Amino acid sequence: MAMLSRLRHYTLCSLALVPLAGPALAGDMSAWSAPEGTAARLVAGGSQDGALMGGVEIRLPPGLKTYWRYPGDSGVPPHFDWSGSRNVEAVEVLWPAPTRFDDGGSFSIGYKHDVVLPLRITPKDRAQPVELKLNLDFAVCGKICQPANAALDLALPPGGAATAYPALKQALASVPHPATLGAQGETGIATAELHQGADGAVLRIVTHVDHAEAADLFVEGPGEDWALPLPSRETGADGRTVFVLPVEGVPSGVDVATARLRFTLVDGERAIEVDAPLSAR
Incomplete structure (x- = not known):
């Protein structure tokens, strides 16, 4: 079921995630999309088989969950829009192993903790830097479900980050x-x-x-x-x-x-x- 039609089944509250403005930030990670509470950011990794590695890190307050690529009976899958990126041929999301949740009469699939979704980024030109821009729509749910949006950007040098982000390494290890x-x-x-x-x-x-x-x-x-x-x-x-x-x-x-x-x-x-x-x- 499409994301918007799924959301109609929930009592929705607005969750403001402040998008970042201006040019892509260079470094190992972007700023968080919000200063506290639920938020998202991009993180950089190294390189693997000619591709750059990275991740989308989602921060969740205690007791809330977000969803896997197939969310089950009652969840809402995240939607990734990379159309504003530069020097990017393709971005593949690698999904850590999820958990099943009993929502009382239905089941959903996802993560009930902070999570990093690893990325495999294929540049058009490996010798040039990548400007990664993401418009992310996702849902954060407890007793009610809240739609969330984050506008993120991060500049990646050729060859990727020199230092591996520990949470990204852990997430990659949990990918099936x-x-x-x-x-x-x-x-x-x-x-x-x-x-x-x-x-x-x-x-x-x-x-x-x-x-x-x-x-x-x-x-x-x-x-x-x-x-x-x-x-x-x-x-x-x-x-x-x-x-x-x-x-x-x-x-x-x-x-x-x-x-x-x-x-x-x-x-x-x-x-x-x-x-x-x-x-x-």
């Missing part, structure tokens, strides 16, 4: 690692199958995890028009952890059996991401 369906390992997805049950079709995902009571799984479709529900967790006959979700929220005319899905499995401090169609049966 790519994995393949059926691969062996301490944390992995053995199979992801479509089953027909008495109440309709379900996806059944068999995993191997070390923290069965706390492990969680998030399943996304290939486009924003998908809205798959969050799965329930159970223990299989062989003792493995199994996640089951009804086949709902699939766009009309699409066959989930052939679609390429994205599975994010969180197992304690480890997390993996599998991008694959369902297992053959």
